[in-house]
Amino acid sequence: DAGVTQSPTHLIKTRGQQVTLRCSPKSGHDTVSWYQQALGQGPQFIFQYYEEEERQRGNFPDRFSGHQFPNYSSELNVNALLLGDSALYLCASSWGRAGSGWETQYFGPGTRLLVL
């Protein structure tokens, strides 16, 4: 049973460019969340997708957008890259019933983005 997979593993971009990161959830999961982890910090929630719609969003600008496909995989897009966007981007999947408080999230290994 494959866990959460992310691609690519590493990426280098320059300021002003756009980037797309991809995530495939764990088998049987239908909800995908994205997190940004700066060096030395804990992950910060960007947004969550369920039933192909953004269900909840953290405190991130509109430059960060996403999409969920019918097969539950997801993309994270970041436009107009800034140096401060350099971070590890983590994808997590879970089963979609909202608001139980106890369901666990399964994380992928992340995509490390470096913006020069």
Added chain:
Amino acid sequence: DAKTTQPNSMESNEEEPVHLPCNHSTISGTDYIHWYRQLPSQGPEYVIHGLTSNVNNRMASLAIAEDRKSSTLILHRATLRDAAVYYCILRDPGANNLFFGTGTRLTVIP
């Protein structure tokens, strides 16, 4: 999101038990207490969670204070593979996200 307070770092000798504390004095009655850990160069992984009662699983035990204002993650015999950053997270049933703090970096000494 309710706040948690954890020590920045802790050390343990290999094969010894480790008690990782977490304070959450503003916890609400419906918040679940979750622990995740992040091994080097990996994404976080779920460790354990609880609401009111102590919990045990194959990875660890979670001891929750009677007033729920603090909890302790217990690793019964630390191994080198347990070296990681451990995050204590309060999970509001109405929230879909996890709110990570800076966690406790556990170093296991051979």
